[in-house]
Amino acid sequence: MIDEEIEQHALGILREFDALRFPVPIEAIAEAKGAVIARNHFSGTESGFALRQGRTKIIGVNTATSPRRQRFTIAHELGHLELHAEKALIVDHSVFLYNRDDLSSAGTDRQEIQANAFAAAILMPDELVHPKLQHEFSRGNFDSRDELIARMARAFDVSNEAMGYRLINLNYMTA
Numbered sequence: 640m641i642d643e644e645i646e647q648h649a650l651g652i653l654r655e656f657d658a659l660r661f662p663v664p665i666e667a668i669a670e671a672k673g674a675v676i677a678r679n680h681f682s683g684t685e686s687g688f689a690l691r692q693g694r695t696k697i698i699g700v701n702t703a704t705s706p707r708r709q710r711f712t713i714a715h716e717l718g719h720l721e722l723h724a725e726k727a728l729i730v731d732h733s734v735f736l737y738n739r740d741d742l743s744s745a746g747t748d749r750q751e752i753q754a755n756a757f758a759a760a761i762l763m764p765d766e767l768v769h770p771k772l773q774h775e776f777s778r779g780n781f782d783s784r785d786e787l788i789a790r791m792a793r794a795f796d797v798s799n800e801a802m803g804y805r806l807i808n809l810n811y812m813t814a
């Protein structure tokens with residue numbers, strides 16, 4: 640289920656900036672890749688955007704969303720900047736992140752899947768998830784699957800939802 644090329648791309652960036660530790664410093668990484676992060680409070684459904692204007696790259700983040708969600712948005716928009724250089728502007732809406740059924744364009748859908756895959760790969764690289772998961776299992780101090788997901792999510796500073804998907808996609812859990 641994972642896209643090996645995108646996984647390697649994300650891992651390469653983490654290694655390039657000596658950032659292979661959790662929680663991944665996604666904002667510093669995006670800035671190191673030349674993006675300016677613009678925070679704004681939008682009352683609409685926008686979660687963020689990726690804008691390219693000449694050499695300028697801007698990642699817009701809606702601060703009306705939770706801090707963990709904002710980290711995912713930065714990672715997702717960085718994914719667009721890294722993978723979709725042909726697009727000058729991509730605006731994302733909260734409802735599209737995991738529920739892609741509403742999207743009419745298959746091309747957009749593919750790009751959103753790729754940006755989500757990139758975000759998961761850079762925020763939750765298997766190189767870090769695997770040892771952390773082993774550590775949690777060796778200590779065994781969780782009573783349920785949900786508690787384990789929440790514990791992992793806290794460590795990586797991502798939403799429980801994002802961590803749950805990631806653990807399934809990495810085949811550590813069944814759907």
Ligand SMILES: [Zn+2]
Pocket residue numbers: 715719729730731750751754
């Ligand atoms: Zn997107």
